[in-house]
Amino acid sequence: MEEEEIKKFVKKRYSEMAKAGVSCCPSCKCGSSLIEFGKRIGYSDEDLRNVPEASNMGLGCGNPVALAALKEGDTVLDLGSGGGIDVFLAAKRVGHKGKVIGVDMTEEMVEKAESTARKYGYTNIEFRLGEIESLPVEDNSVDVIISNCVINLSIDKEKVFREAYRVLKHGGKIMISDLVTEGELPEEVKKSFDAWAGCIAGALEKREYLETVMKAGFKKVKVVSESSYDIDISEELKGKITSVKVEAYKVSK
Numbered sequence: 001m002e003e004e005e006i007k008k009f010v011k012k013r014y015s016e017m018a019k020a021g022v023s024c025c026p027s028c029k030c031g032s033s034l035i036e037f038g039k040r041i042g043y044s045d046e047d048l049r050n051v052p053e054a055s056n057m058g059l060g061c062g063n064p065v066a067l068a069a070l071k072e073g074d075t076v077l078d079l080g081s082g083g084g085i086d087v088f089l090a091a092k093r094v095g096h097k098g099k100v101i102g103v104d105m106t107e108e109m110v111e112k113a114e115s116t117a118r119k120y121g122y123t124n125i126e127f128r129l130g131e132i133e134s135l136p137v138e139d140n141s142v143d144v145i146i147s148n149c150v151i152n153l154s155i156d157k158e159k160v161f162r163e164a165y166r167v168l169k170h171g172g173k174i175m176i177s178d179l180v181t182e183g184e185l186p187e188e189v190k191k192s193f194d195a196w197a198g199c200i201a202g203a204l205e206k207r208e209y210l211e212t213v214m215k216a217g218f219k220k221v222k223v224v225s226e227s228s229y230d231i232d233i234s235e236e237l238k239g240k241i242t243s244v245k246v247e248a249y250k251v252s253k
């Protein structure tokens with residue numbers, strides 16, 4: 001599979017979802033309502049009440065904001081912000097002295113999230129069009145980076161983590177929710193464009209994922225929670241996919 005072809009397919013798929021205004025969970029079986037799905041991956045009732053409805057597109061695999069211990073005044077960056085659910089949640093935590101930036105490569109996602117932010121009058125949020133492999137963000141400018149079910153979609157994950165490291169302030173951290181695999185995936189899954197866009201085919205084995213984070217320079221790399229990701233997934237993949245929440249710091253030791 002050509003790398004550019006995969007990226008084009010992924011972008012097209014997310015652009016269609018943004019335009020349709022509806023979506024389904026990563027494995028695209030759409031078996032549960034968005035609220036139910038949100039609760040199953042870790043959002044509380046209060047979280048879901050506190051974000052604009054349109055931002056919950058059922059595309060995540062965790063709730064990184066719940067684990068990120070954000071503080072008032074923090075600058076937060078969300079990699080692959082989609083409809084913006086985690087950006088809106090984080091905006092509430094950092095308050096008017098803080099700022100949350102969402103970056104996404106799909107124009108229609110950025111437009112959708114921007115329009116939601118305008119509609120509800122958020123002033124501490126900014127959405128930027130861009131790729132997470134080449135972030136449109138200044139060096140050493142961010143306190144916390146979050147991301148929810150996105151880095152698995154990247155063809156060059158090491159580059160993503162190096163970019164995350166570059167834009168973080170010294171002492172800053174990442175709190176990433178993502179899918180990883182337990183062992184090798186079947187060849188036909190790895191070669192499927194649908195499985196790429198569905199956050200499965202590009203997932204790394206857990207050990208390789210954590211090594212990639214360390215290679216980028218991060219220290220204190222830790223899986224803070226993990227659970228088998230069996231929501232709306234095909235029988236063949238049951239037990240093979242894990243949702244991990246990974247924390248790591250930009251510090252010298």
Ligand SMILES: C[S@@+](CC[C@H](N)C(=O)[O-])C[C@H]1O[C@@H](n2cnc3c(N)ncnc32)[C@H](O)[C@@H]1O
Pocket residue numbers: 010011014026057058059060061079080081082083084085086103104105106109130131132133147148149150153154199
């Ligand atoms: C599975 S969705 C997750 C969206 C959001 N994080 C959430 O939890 O609802 C993946 C998002 O990442 C974006 N994306 C995928 N690959 C990307 C890349 N290389 N650079 C920037 N955005 C990317 C897609 O456009 C899409 O909006």
